Amino acid sequence: MTLYFLRHATASREAPTDAERALTKAGRHEARVAGKALHRLGARPNFLWSSPLLRARQTAEIAAEALAHSPSLEIQRELENGTPTAELLARLKLLPPDSEIVLVGHMPSLSEHLAALLGAASPENFPMDKGGVAVLLLDEIRLGKAVLRSRLRNEQLEQIA
Numbered sequence: 001m002t003l004y005f006l007r008h009a010t011a012s013r014e015a016p017t018d019a020e021r022a023l024t025k026a027g028r029h030e031a032r033v034a035g036k037a038l039h040r041l042g043a044r045p046n047f048l049w050s051s052p053l054l055r056a057r058q059t060a061e062i063a064a065e066a067l068a069h070s071p072s073l074e075i076q077r078e079l080e081n082g083t084p085t086a087e088l089l090a091r092l093k094l095l096p097p098d099s100e101i102v103l104v105g106h107m108p109s110l111s112e113h114l115a116a117l118l119g120a121a122s123p124e125n126f127p128m129d130k131g132g133v134a135v136l137l138l139d140e141i142r143l144g145k146a147v148l149r150s151r152l153r154n155e156q157l158e159q160i161a
Contacts, residue, residue, distance in 0.1 A: 001092065001138040002100040003117075003146075004043055005110050006034055006063060009131040011055035023058045030131030030154060031059040035066025036161035037152065038133065043100060044069045050104040051079035059131070060104040067102075079105035085116035085143065093141050110134070119144025129154045 009027035023031065045067065050060040052075045064070035078088040088103075095101070105113075111123035114134055120126070128134060128151070135149040152160070 001095070001097055001141065002043075002149075003092075003136040003138065004038060004045065004100070004102045005114065005128070005134040005136070006038075006059065006102055006104045007110055007128040007130055007132050008051070008053070008056040008059040008104060008106060009034070009062075011130075015054075019053045021053070021055050023055055023062075027055070027059070027130070028062055031062035032066055033154070033157050033161045034059075034131050034133055035063030037157040038063065038102070039067050040160050041135075043067065043102070045071060045100045045102045047071055047095065047099060047101040048073050048104075049076040049079060049101060050074070051106060052077060053080070053106070056104045056106065060102070063102065063104070076103075079103055079109070081106050081109045083109060085113045088113060089117075089141055089143070092138075097141075114148075116143050117146035118148055119146075126151070131157070133157060 009030035011021040015021040111126040114126040115123040134151040136146040
C-alpha cells in the first residue's frame with residue numbers, strides 16, 4: 001500500500017469558522033503543484049481521501065485535477081486533527097493491499113500519523129509544509145511498519161512539477 005500524505009495548502013485566515021477557511025490564490029497554486037508533482041512521480045491513486053474541512057477538500061480537488069488518474073473524493077473524519085492513528089489504520093485495513101491513497105489533512109495530525117506509522121518517537125521530526133507531501137510504503141498495515149519513501153517540501157514539488 002502506498003500512502004501520499006498531502007497537507008492542505010495555504011488558506012485564508014478570514015472565515016466565519018475554522019472549518020470554512022478557503023484556499024488563497026497561493027494555496028490554489030500550491031495544491032496544483034502538489035498534484036502535478038504527484039503525477040510526475042507516477043502516483044496513480046485508487047482513493048482520494050480528505051478531511052471534511054473546506055481547505056483540505058479544496059486542496060484535494062485541485063490536486064486531483066492534475067493527476068492523470070484520479071478517483072472520486074471521499075470525506076474521511078479520520079483525517080481531522082485529534083484522530084488517533086489507530087482509527088486511520090482501521091479504515092486503511094478495509095482497502096485492497098495494493099492500494100494507492102492520497103490523504104489530505106492537517107498539522108499536527110499528519111506528523112503524528114507519520115511518526116506512528118514509521119515507529120518514530122516524535123512527530124516533531126516530521127514537519128510538513130502547507131501543500132507538502134510525504135510518501136509512505138506499507139507492506140503491513142500496522143503501527144511502526146511503514147517505510148518513508150520521500151518527504152517533499154514546496155520548493156522540491158515545484159521543481160518536480
